Amino acid sequence: xxxxxxxxxxxxxxxxxxxxxxxxxxxxxxxxxxxxxxxxxxxxxxxxxxxxxxxxxxxxxxxxxxxxxxxxxxxxxxxxxxxxxxxxxxxxxxxxxxxxxxxxxxxxxxxxxxxxxxxxxxxxxxxxxxxxxxxxxxxxxxxxxxxxxxxxxxxxxxxxxxxxxxxxxxxxxxxxxxxxxxxxxxxxxxxxxxxxxxxxxxxxxxxxxxxxxxxxxxxxxxxxxxxxxxxxxxxxxxxxxxxxxxxxxxxxxxxxxxxxxxxxxxxxxxxxxxxxxxxxxxxxxxxxxxxxxxxxxxxxxxxxxxxxxxxxxxxxxxxxxxxxxxx
Amino acid sequence: xxxxxxxxxxxxxxxxxxxxxxxxxxxxxxxxxxxxxxxxxxxxxxxxxxxxxxxxxxxxxxxxxxxxxxxxxxxxxxxxxxxxxxxxxxxxxxxxxxxxxxxxxxxxxxxxxxxxxxxxxxxxxxxxxxxxxxxxxxxxxxxxxxxxxxxxxxxxxxxxxxxxxxxxxxxxxxxxxxxxxxxxxxxxxxxxxxxxxxxxxxxxxxxxxxxxxxxxxxxxxxxxxxxxxxxxxxxxxxxxxxxxxxxxxxxxxxxxxxxxxxxxxxxxxxxxxxxxxxxxxxxxxxxxxxxxxxxxxxxxxxxxxxxxxx
Amino acid sequence: xxxxxxxxxxxxxxxxxxxxxxxxxxxxxxxxxxxxxxxxxxxxxxxxxxxxxxxxxxxxxxxxxxxxxxxxxxxxxxxxxxxxxxxxxxxxxxxxxxxxxxxxxxxxxxxxxxxxxxxxxxxxxxxxxxxxxxxxxxxxxxxxxxxxxxxxxxxxxxxxxxxxxxxxxxxxxxxxxxxxxxxxxxxxxxxxxxxxxxxxxxxxxxxxxxxxxxxxxxxxxxxxxxxxxxxxxxxxxxxxxxxxxxxxxxxxxxxxxxxxxxxxxxxxxxxxxxxxxxxxxxxxxxxxxxxxxxxxxxxxxxxxxxxxxxxxxxxxxxxxxxxxxxxxxxxxxxxxxxxx
Numbered sequence: 001x002x003x004x005x006x007x008x009x010x011x012x013x014x015x016x017x018x019x020x021x022x023x024x025x026x027x028x029x030x031x032x033x034x035x036x037x038x039x040x041x042x043x044x045x046x047x048x049x050x051x052x053x054x055x056x057x058x059x060x061x062x063x064x065x066x067x068x069x070x071x072x073x074x075x076x077x078x079x080x081x082x083x084x085x086x087x088x089x090x091x092x093x094x095x096x097x098x099x100x101x102x103x104x105x106x107x108x109x110x111x112x113x114x115x116x117x118x119x120x121x122x123x124x125x126x127x128x129x130x131x132x133x134x135x136x137x138x139x140x141x142x143x144x145x146x147x148x149x150x151x152x153x154x155x156x157x158x159x160x161x162x163x164x165x166x167x168x169x170x171x172x173x174x175x176x177x178x179x180x181x182x183x184x185x186x187x188x189x190x191x192x193x194x195x196x197x198x199x200x201x202x203x204x205x206x207x208x209x210x211x212x213x214x215x216x217x218x219x220x221x222x223x224x225x226x227x228x229x230x231x232x233x234x235x236x237x238x239x240x241x242x243x244x245x246x247x248x249x250x251x252x253x254x255x256x257x258x259x260x261x262x263x264x265x266x267x268x269x270x271x272x273x274x275x276x277x278x279x280x281x282x283x284x285x286x287x288x289x290x291x292x293x294x295x296x297x298x299x300x301x302x303x304x305x306x307x308x309x310x311x312x313x314x315x316x317x318x319x320x321x322x323x324x325x326x327x
Numbered sequence: 328x329x330x331x332x333x334x335x336x337x338x339x340x341x342x343x344x345x346x347x348x349x350x351x352x353x354x355x356x357x358x359x360x361x362x363x364x365x366x367x368x369x370x371x372x373x374x375x376x377x378x379x380x381x382x383x384x385x386x387x388x389x390x391x392x393x394x395x396x397x398x399x400x401x402x403x404x405x406x407x408x409x410x411x412x413x414x415x416x417x418x419x420x421x422x423x424x425x426x427x428x429x430x431x432x433x434x435x436x437x438x439x440x441x442x443x444x445x446x447x448x449x450x451x452x453x454x455x456x457x458x459x460x461x462x463x464x465x466x467x468x469x470x471x472x473x474x475x476x477x478x479x480x481x482x483x484x485x486x487x488x489x490x491x492x493x494x495x496x497x498x499x500x501x502x503x504x505x506x507x508x509x510x511x512x513x514x515x516x517x518x519x520x521x522x523x524x525x526x527x528x529x530x531x532x533x534x535x536x537x538x539x540x541x542x543x544x545x546x547x548x549x550x551x552x553x554x555x556x557x558x559x560x561x562x563x564x565x566x567x568x569x570x571x572x573x574x575x576x577x578x579x580x581x582x583x584x585x586x587x588x589x590x591x592x593x594x595x596x597x598x599x600x601x602x603x604x605x606x607x608x609x610x611x612x613x614x615x616x617x618x619x620x621x622x623x624x625x626x627x628x629x630x631x632x633x634x635x636x637x
Numbered sequence: 638x639x640x641x642x643x644x645x646x647x648x649x650x651x652x653x654x655x656x657x658x659x660x661x662x663x664x665x666x667x668x669x670x671x672x673x674x675x676x677x678x679x680x681x682x683x684x685x686x687x688x689x690x691x692x693x694x695x696x697x698x699x700x701x702x703x704x705x706x707x708x709x710x711x712x713x714x715x716x717x718x719x720x721x722x723x724x725x726x727x728x729x730x731x732x733x734x735x736x737x738x739x740x741x742x743x744x745x746x747x748x749x750x751x752x753x754x755x756x757x758x759x760x761x762x763x764x765x766x767x768x769x770x771x772x773x774x775x776x777x778x779x780x781x782x783x784x785x786x787x788x789x790x791x792x793x794x795x796x797x798x799x800x801x802x803x804x805x806x807x808x809x810x811x812x813x814x815x816x817x818x819x820x821x822x823x824x825x826x827x828x829x830x831x832x833x834x835x836x837x838x839x840x841x842x843x844x845x846x847x848x849x850x851x852x853x854x855x856x857x858x859x860x861x862x863x864x865x866x867x868x869x870x871x872x873x874x875x876x877x878x879x880x881x882x883x884x885x886x887x888x889x890x891x892x893x894x895x896x897x898x899x900x901x902x903x904x905x906x907x908x909x910x911x912x913x914x915x916x917x918x919x920x921x922x923x924x925x926x927x928x929x930x931x932x933x934x935x936x937x938x939x940x941x942x943x944x945x946x947x948x949x950x951x952x953x954x955x956x957x958x959x960x961x962x963x964x965x966x967x968x969x970x971x972x973x974x975x976x977x
Binding site: 042043141155156157158185186187188189190191193212213214215216217218219238239242243252253254255256257258259260261266267268269270271273274289 | 690691798799800801828829830831832833834836837840855856857858859861862885895896897898899900901902903904905906907908909916918919920
Binding site: 352527538547 | 703729730736737739744745746747749751763792793795796810813
């Protein structure tokens with residue numbers, strides 16, 4: 001089956017005062033219908049910028065190149081007005097802070113109905129009814145009553161549910177969720193992740209889950225892509241990457257994440273800090289923090305290479321990685 | 328004491344970037360750089376410095392004092408009193424034959440002085456008053472801010488006129504009058520900022536590390552207010568100049584033979600009908616130049632000190 | 638070294654309310670009860686974790702312990718001395734022993750001061766007898782202890798990444814050689830790899846300096862990782878206090894059970910298998926908390942009695958505390974498997 005989204009050579013650059021910074025560098029990936037792809041990385045890995053670029057939501061000093069094929073339409077080649085047709089209808093995005101995407105002066109049903117009126121050409125009344133139905137689908141109690149509320153009258157979890165409802169109104173092919181649960185409490189986060197699972201199954205929507213939290217990824221995603229310094233370093237199924245990571249960075253992230261069932265005396269964190277995009281290390285961007293780096297990593301940048309089971313990695317290191325504090 | 332052997336047990340050391348400059352970049356220096364890059368603000372600052380230098384150097388080239396009446400012009404100001412290098416009246420003379428060049432210089436000096444003094448009072452009194460009210464909050468805050476409201480609600484022009492009439496027109500009274508009201512707005516701005524700053528974690532951190540209230544205010548809050556204070560003070564200067572001009576325009580400002588730009592403009596406006604346009608033009612050019620440059624410098628400061636995309 | 642556990646801090650009956658405006662112009666102010674009936678002790682040298690959702694009062698509790706907020710009633714006994722009754726000047730000097738590390742590392746550093754000035758600030762106020770050179774020496778030693786390079790002393794906070802800024806915050810808390818540090822969500826604003834570094838650093842410093850830590854976090858995995866004992870707060874009340882193993886392997890309160898099942902597990906097979914434990918809805922408003930047991934509105938074991946009687950904080954074997962009327966019945970009905 002053809003993938004819903006094929007991204008080819010996506011690069012995102014930002015013009016700063018004196019220099020140009022490349023936030024995303026030649027990103028290639030595909031998104032299959034109905035699957036959940038987790039994009040994992042730390043700050044500055046380019047994970048959010050790549051998808052903001054797809055949505056045409058880059059900051060003013062940003063520019064994008066490459067291709068993003070949604071069916072046979074290249075999203076990156078569209079004009080702003082053309083892109084508006086696809087945004088919300090075929091591809092929707094939700095953010096960490098729902099307040100930034102909700103208009104504080106409009107009632108929920110007005111905001112939700114607006115989307116349907118715009119994209120589906122429904123009349124106001126019909127749109128409001130569908131909006132209330134959708135609010136119910138995402139687990140908002142008393143949806144007819146809540147639909148009259150303003151965004152600030154809701155709790156953080158409820159707002160995020162409203163955002164999801166709004167994103168799913170037109171039954172998009174792709175839902176991009178940028179750190180959707182980071183600001184929420186664990187109990188609410190668990191509810192939201194459950195909601196993502198059921199909704200993507202019900203609507204057949206492909207989900208892109210952008211996050212730094214491997215705990216969130218484990219329960220929800222099918223495949224994952226780990227990014228570092230603007231490039232993907234490892235791709236594969238969630239099980240492959242969690243149980244058999246091949247890139248030292250993936251391994252390091254796993255060892256940095258505290259596991260409730262394992263009380264280790266010390267975690268084995270990755271040393272050092274994520275690099276600044278303005279000053280990426282030569283060769284493999286991860287080499288200064290890598291316990292397995294050797295001469296070649298300093299001089300040459302490893303390309304993404306195909307391995308078995310459709311997985312890919314960008315690393316020169318071969319063979320098993322014994323992880324632990326380097327003496 | 329921090330024994331060395333205990334420190335040895337710590338193994339996780341932050342990786343240092345290779346290029347650590349020994350000296351840090353303070354926010355002030357960053358702001359300075361941004362200000363320099365702002366052409367309108369830099370041009371204005373240079374023009375403003377030029378005006379100030381002119382008021383200092385200018386008097387050395389003056390052939391006439393501010394009060395000396397050139398009898399040769401009296402009665403024939405329109406032709407004999409026009410700006411000319413031969414007569415030494417570079418800017419012409421006023422209606423009674425006094426040298427306008429000297430008078431504009433003095434007027435500019437006084438206007439600038441009024442503006443700067445009014446603004447300085449606002450900076451000192453307004454900052455301390457607002458920071459104290461905002462930091463301690465509660466009843467003290469309510470009492471202090473209500474006092475500001477009360478002073479605000481009194482028609483100050485009326486009070487000022489009364490002051491000038493009762494105590495006579497003098498420089499001191501003018502400064503007292505302007506000083507009385509100039510700090511009100513500043514104290515409100517500063518209080519508002521203090522309220523947000525005091526909820527910032529670094530202020531809580533200062534309290535948690537045992538800082539006294541005085542230290543918290545002067546070491547932690549006030550330095551973070553200085554940006555907005557600088558902006559506001561710069562914009563207050565032209566406001567004070569306008570206020571003084573208005574008072575002088577009403578004829579209640581500085582006393583003859585001293586003068587200010589407001590007084591000169593007032594006189595110039597009255598004699599415009601006789602065709603002695605220069606009596607209005609010269610003070611007005613200086614006046615507008617000063618106002619504009621201060622506004623641009625203030626704007627530049629705001630952009631430099633308060634960048635949204637930091 | 639004193640081997641017997643010493644109660645460094647004892648919290649008795651602490652209650653804290655806030656008065657908030659009713660919204661309308663003339664409406665009466667509302668009372669928000671942030672903390673009520675808080676009783677527990679902290680032993681010298683232990684790490685006590687405090688977990689709870691937002692609105693549970695965990696940060697308020699930390700600030701009440703440090704007297705950054707004064708409790709409405711109750712006592713905070715520091716080595717037997719009630720801090721709430723201490724005159725301001727004495728409390729100020731006592732702060733040498735009690736320090737805090739904040740959540741947002743950059744916001745907790747004064748942007749106009751250099752790193753050296755920030756770390757020296759507590760010494761300036763609490764150890765005025767030190768000379769400038771002595772102060773500088775101690776600042777440099779502390780910077781070394783938290784992994785900061787000496788050449789960073791003249792730089793400003795905005796030149797640092799989050800992880801390094803947090804090290805500066807830790808150095809400031811450490812420089813007066815405190816006995817107790819309250820860590821208020823110290824890693825939740827940091828990148829994953831940096832989180833682990835800071836957690837390790839705190840553990841190392843704790844051993845090196847013989848510190849007692851109060852570790853406040855919403856992340857149960859992190860709390861379990863660092864804490865000896867864990868205090869679970871819900872709507873301003875203690876629902877359970879027990880050792881980390883007890884909390885994880887044998888939780889007694891239904892809220893603790895629910896929290897445990899909600900914690901994300903970085904293990905796909907386990908994560909897919911488990912279902913979340915019917916914890917519906919969100920934490921109710923502390924302005925108008927439910928009657929009886931405040932957790933009953935979200936508890937799948939709640940019965941009529943839960944709405945009438947407020948469950949007392951029961952002291953069980955080994956000194957663990959739990960506040961639930963039905964925990965014995967619940968445990969009999971649905972025993973916890975032992976490990977997940």
